Amino acid sequence: MKNICESIIIENTQLTKDYWKLKLEAPTIAKNAKPGQFIEIYFNNSVKIFPRPFSIAGIDENNLVLIYKIVGSQTKKMTSWKTGEQHRILGPLGNFFQINNIGTNVLVGGGVGTAPMIFLRSHLISKGLEPKYFSGARNDLEYFPEEVKNSQLFISTDDGSKGFKGNVVQHLEKEIQNFKQPINIYSCGPKKMMEALKKLGQKYKIKVQLSMETLMACGMGLCQGCAIKTYSKNGEDKISLVCKDGPIFKAEEINFHG
């Protein structure tokens, strides 16, 4: 059940050059949130009027954990938020990842796509499952989920400054034959990466779930602004709303050429 509340900042700390971690007290949202879902953060009296969507990166009792990257004015503003301040948020929003209990769960996160993967991973582990985590980035200045146990963590960078040299999907393809079938892929990251994962899924007949990003106005199905091109079950062109029909889609639903 969606809830609007004045959340209280518990912690707001810098992780790397551009990445920050924000912990917010929001009991009702924390209670209901599932991996893959997101919240909207509201900015009072701002020249930029839209709230900003952020994936839930974890739940810590009554608190939500977010991981955000500074990319523009509002994420920049967030870095000045102090413990104890109140900020209005709405959540949990959108659908969530469908979890498979057998075989291998493979998480693929790139850049800020790391956030929902961290939440999903804790969730899988709490269910006794042992997911493989592929984390890719341009270089070692990006944020990597350090807490993940090394044996299950597969890091890659485009420039080889950390882990495997190459992109995360190449990395995954290299490892995939070692994983127990059936394999389930869950991913969030740049469009290019997700498109490559869709192809990989087709090639190996693997189910792939993707978390999509678009500009959003309302975050809850009011404005129809967050449309993306998709395919219906029988392959017809369709339009879906990321905030309501997503953000999680089956890879085969996404029309990357829209």
Next chain:
Amino acid sequence: MKNICESIIIENTQLTKDYWKLKLEAPTIAKNAKPGQFIEIYFNNSVKIFPRPFSIAGIDENNLVLIYKIVGSQTKKMTSWKTGEQHRILGPLGNFFQINNIGTNVLVGGGVGTAPMIFLRSHLISKGLEPKYFSGARNDLEYFPEEVKNSQLFISTDDGSKGFKGNVVQHLEKEIQNFKQPINIYSCGPKKMMEALKKLGQKYKIKVQLSMETLMACGMGLCQGCAIKTYSKNGEDKISLVCKDGPIFKAEEINFHG
């Protein structure tokens, strides 16, 4: 000479419930400023686009001292400014008080009108003159210039909670016969008070200089937005720009019925 600069916050402290003192490093402006002049403070990337005008309340070497009252969004925002931050300002702007070296100089300040009076008073004292200072307010929650030597300070409140009970102009009229002629009045404050001072000036044939306030856009004669109704020397209706022709006007110039 007007100057735009990134001033550095030296101090920002609360004086009373709604009044704050802001000290800004701005050497070029500090060097040129005269009592009665003001600065514009710019607010970056704000829904409210105009800068805000503030009288210079004093000069402390390279620094400007302002006294501001919280009345709306931007003055509220200013209270969160921290020492070391940079904020863009423009000044010194407008004309200034014309000082008389003989007789009695009487300063009359009400509310935020206190700011330019404090600067003017220090200036007069530095010239060896001993101004009388009348400070009026609705009640004792307002800000009063405490530093002023008691014998020269005449405080009044509408409700009698501090000093003389009644308005500041009544207070002045009660005292005026004790002052050495010629008397010169300098004032800044609410319209009602300044209109009463104009009448007092006419009654006692005293020269009165008034600092006027209006909404301003540019603060330097570009927009012609800060117009007020005035009279020309031969009594004809005129329009003057507060930021350029003022903020200081001779009382007889002001058309209070416009």
Next chain:
Amino acid sequence: MVDLTIKISDKIELQNPIMTASGTFGYGDELSTVINTNLYGGIVSKSLSLEPRIGNPPPRIVETPSGMINSIGLANIGLSRFLDEKAKYFQNYNGKIIINIAGKQDDEFYTILKKLDKIEWVHGFEINVSCPNVKEGGIQFGTDPEFMFKLIQPMRDLTDKFLMVKLSPNVTDIAQMAEKVQLAGCDAVSMINTLYGAAIDIYSGKPKINTVVGGLSGPAIKPVAIANVIKTYKAVDIPIVGIGGITTGEDVIEFLLAGASAVELGTVHFFNPNAVDEILQFLVSYCKKMNIKRLRDITGKAKI
């Protein structure tokens, strides 16, 4: 006790002057789990067409200073699905329900109107004339007074329910358009729909909105809306429903003083879904402070 009830013509009385603006509140039920949607005086539906429309391709929205541009393209589920899926929610809804209709030709408007006239829980209609007429080469119904008059005049014979026409501000003289609405026997006029607006991505060179030019809404356009309401209030006797950038209770009072009988909240829903609650609280405290017994009495009372 402050009386917030208002009438928009004799046909519709609302418990308060706050309605939702078409296309900014989904179908009316989306927010019902987040806020108390019964707080509104009325709900104006998303623009409905006869058949479902998937709307325009992405990107459909972009932020602009204190505003946004949209080009949703009247995406909607179509009349039949609307009636099937939403009837239950609306039958139990407290406030008034006004259906916004958008057709691509005259007949489409009339067919929808005739069908909905028979539906009990539909209290009235808002006619969206800001859509292009496909038959006439895509000219907007809402930019030429005679053209619009020809579209709306027959509507009066099709329904006795509350009938309101929503006007576009992208015309030289909105008051002249409103006069035609009055002449056609409609009960009220609502204004403003979005202004034309566009934005271009300077790195890709691509328009930020699929249709290049979209509709500008939000706080940025409030002064335009107020000016239009002031002009129209002088020109017509039928009630005006004010729309455009309303964010706070202060804004609502401003529209009423300018001449509006009621208002619609639009873009504000995206950045403050709870606005209706805060606005109603303000309206009550304003009336108390200003010693106003009936809020409706301030309509058009600006000292102009």
Next chain:
Amino acid sequence: MVDLTIKISDKIELQNPIMTASGTFGYGDELSTVINTNLYGGIVSKSLSLEPRIGNPPPRIVETPSGMINSIGLANIGLSRFLDEKAKYFQNYNGKIIINIAGKQDDEFYTILKKLDKIEWVHGFEINVSCPNVKEGGIQFGTDPEFMFKLIQPMRDLTDKFLMVKLSPNVTDIAQMAEKVQLAGCDAVSMINTLYGAAIDIYSGKPKINTVVGGLSGPAIKPVAIANVIKTYKAVDIPIVGIGGITTGEDVIEFLLAGASAVELGTVHFFNPNAVDEILQFLVSYCKKMNIKRLRDITGKAKI
């Protein structure tokens, strides 16, 4: 080396596309002690009339979300004083000087034009048609295509200098107005002047602007201006000078891509007097980054 020079028609070449918008830069000399006014490609003067005008009574300005409303009423010192007092400054000015002319009837425009045509330091004219024609009951010259055409057509015979008409966005079809400007043989069209806007003080009930309805400007209106430039660029061959809410270098590029050959900075001067400097720096770095040799080449290059 990046080439920022641009031409607006063959008659005027500017060192860069940044000019000042009429009424937002005083007479051009006010800011000269604060910033380097020689940075501009050109200065467009405050609207000049034959006789001095004291302008409208206060209040003349009010803030709105990301914008402002003004009703200065074309206050100006009149033609003779302007020539007497400002000649010296302008004779020594680097950039081009364009005089904005606003009359209350046809003759007033023509008289000013004839006088200024002889002044050497005057490089061109911008005709403000957004003022009410006193002879015709206060109708704006700029709202009716034929009416405007009658006003501007004779001007072409009065001067060979650069002649540009500044259009109001408060019309149904700005491109149609621009076509008339082209037909009249003018060299360019500039747009947009302010949108209609109004605001009311909810405690006093008084309009916040003396004339009730004033002109809306600032960042809020940029999307409207961009939409108008896009439409006009498709409709005419004469150059367009873009105006409306420009704040940053990004905004300037957006106008150029939309179809503008040059731009004017207006309201930004009030909240960032230094904008021209920051904008020029951005233009250079943008051109370098995007590998653009001559800035003028991007005019109209949006992928529309």
